[in-house]
Amino acid sequence: xxxxxxxxxxxxxxxxxxxxxxxxxxxxxxxxxxxxxxxxxxxxxxxxxxxxxxxxxxxxxxxxxxxxxxxxxxxxxxxxxxxxxxxxxxxxxxxxxxxxxxxxxxxxxxxxxxxxxxxxxxxxxxxxxxxxxxxxxxxxxxxxxxxxxxxxxxxx
Amino acid sequence: xxxxxxxxxxxxxxxxxxxxxxxxxxxxxxxxxxxxxxxxxxxxxxxxxxxxxxxxxxxxxxxxxxxxxxxxxxxxxxxxxxxxxxxxxxxxxxxxxxxxxxxxxxxxxxxxxxxxxxxxxxxxxxxxxxxxxxxxxxxxxxxxxxxxxxxxxxxxxxxxxxxxxxxxxxxxxxxxxxxxxxxxxxxxxxxxxxxxxxxxxxxxxxxxxxxxxxxxxxxxxxxxxxxxxxxxxxxxxxxxxxxxxxxxxxxxxxxxxxxxxxxxxxxxxxxxxxxxxxxxxxxxxxxxxxxxxxxx
Numbered sequence: 001x002x003x004x005x006x007x008x009x010x011x012x013x014x015x016x017x018x019x020x021x022x023x024x025x026x027x028x029x030x031x032x033x034x035x036x037x038x039x040x041x042x043x044x045x046x047x048x049x050x051x052x053x054x055x056x057x058x059x060x061x062x063x064x065x066x067x068x069x070x071x072x073x074x075x076x077x078x079x080x081x082x083x084x085x086x087x088x089x090x091x092x093x094x095x096x097x098x099x100x101x102x103x104x105x106x107x108x109x110x111x112x113x114x115x116x117x118x119x120x121x122x123x124x125x126x127x128x129x130x131x132x133x134x135x136x137x138x139x140x141x142x143x144x145x146x147x148x149x150x151x152x153x154x155x156x
Numbered sequence: 157x158x159x160x161x162x163x164x165x166x167x168x169x170x171x172x173x174x175x176x177x178x179x180x181x182x183x184x185x186x187x188x189x190x191x192x193x194x195x196x197x198x199x200x201x202x203x204x205x206x207x208x209x210x211x212x213x214x215x216x217x218x219x220x221x222x223x224x225x226x227x228x229x230x231x232x233x234x235x236x237x238x239x240x241x242x243x244x245x246x247x248x249x250x251x252x253x254x255x256x257x258x259x260x261x262x263x264x265x266x267x268x269x270x271x272x273x274x275x276x277x278x279x280x281x282x283x284x285x286x287x288x289x290x291x292x293x294x295x296x297x298x299x300x301x302x303x304x305x306x307x308x309x310x311x312x313x314x315x316x317x318x319x320x321x322x323x324x325x326x327x328x329x330x331x332x333x334x335x336x337x338x339x340x341x342x343x344x345x346x347x348x349x350x351x352x353x354x355x356x357x358x359x360x361x362x363x364x365x366x367x368x369x370x371x372x373x374x375x376x377x378x379x380x381x382x383x384x385x386x387x388x389x390x391x392x393x394x395x396x397x398x399x400x401x402x403x404x405x406x407x408x409x410x411x412x413x414x415x416x417x418x419x420x421x422x423x424x425x426x427x428x429x430x431x432x433x434x435x436x437x438x439x440x441x442x443x444x445x446x447x448x449x450x451x452x
Contacts, residue, residue: 029395092296092299092300093300094319094320094323095316095394098393098395101394101395
């Protein structure tokens with residue numbers, strides 16, 4: 001059962017190689033107590049980091065990216081429309097925050113990825129593989145059928 | 157001091173007899189008579205040896221013997237856990253918790269660059285150069301509560317520790333000291349009393365050169381421009397705003413850094429410090445000066 005500690009809206013520099021930058025106070029960071037074993041330390045110290053941002057009004061992301069995120073991460077978006085990313089991997093608040101930011105970067109990078117048009121060779125290879133699978137399946141089916149037929153005793 | 161107590165004790169001194177062997181005795185219970193074996197009631201009869209057998213006859217086998225079964229200390233195979241241990245470099249850990257504690261108690265002054273000498277003077281760490289200690293390492297414990305702006309120099313630091321120091325507007329550098337110079341750094345006064353000129357610091361050994369030339373580790377041999385870039389990228393990684401040091405009041409103190417050949421701030425290699433007369437003797441000879449200024 002977590003109880004929320006401090007609630008901060010701070011300027012966090014978040015950027016990645018693809019070139020998006022979130023530099024305004026868009027990320028809401030909260031710290032709370034982590035779960036799991038750890039005795040007095042885990043009971044008292046706020047180490048779990050919780051980072052949220054409102055997807056619809058995130059103008060540091062393009063429209064397509066926003067729609068992709070809304071579609072793909074529906075389960076992690078709350079009723080207010082905020083994407084929630086949490087982390088409690090380590091004993092240190094700083095490291096958990098770094099982990100959350102990395103997760104956000106990964107989400108955005110994955111959302112920005114465009115599916116590459118398949119090359120002809122790959123499409124051809126795929127078609128051949130599917131055909132082979134069907135052919136093999138039907139061959140096995142015929143073998144199995146002949147086995148069953150031979151076992152049958154016909155009463156003439 | 158109660159005058160009546162003093163007066164009565166002086167009266168006692170006047171009245172009582174002289175202290176001599178006749179009126180001295182130890183406190184009750186201070187001297188306990190030893191048990192002399194074989195001399196009657198509780199030291200006698202079997203004399204604490206038990207009844208018959210190897211124990212009474214003083215014939216027990218060696219420690220570890222298990223009656224013929226392969227003993228535990230032989231069953232366990234040998235493995236080189238401690239092989240070459242005396243060649244391994246050790247770094248005394250200094251947690252950020254401890255550093256904050258020392259600063260809060262006023263034992264370490266954050267308005268001056270923090271060096272191994274300052275920490276040893278404050279008895280914050282104990283370094284034993286003769287036991288293969290090559291300095292101190294900054295450990296992450298207490299990274300979340302660390303809130304001091306310092307210019308600190310250590311011998312090893314982990315990424316989170318670097319981030320914790322820089323987040324508060326401080327500067328951290330990792331520097332190498334060879335064992336002789338580390339001993340001098342830890343105990344400067346006893347070195348100055350020896351009457352030897354300050355030696356120049358040696359460059360790190362081959363294995364450590366990549367570590368100390370890397371900007372990510374804030375090595376003292378790294379390119380300062382790269383160090384600045386790494387500071388910015390670390391801030392992005394850990395999600396804090398890198399404070400602008402150039403606008404700080406303590407900018408000159410924070411950017412104080414030792415020359416790779418220098419051991420002490422304000423003292424160059426080759427100088428001879430005369431502590432009793434409070435004088436410093438500097439070499440004039442060209443060759444000597446050239447030697448003390450060259451790195452190889």
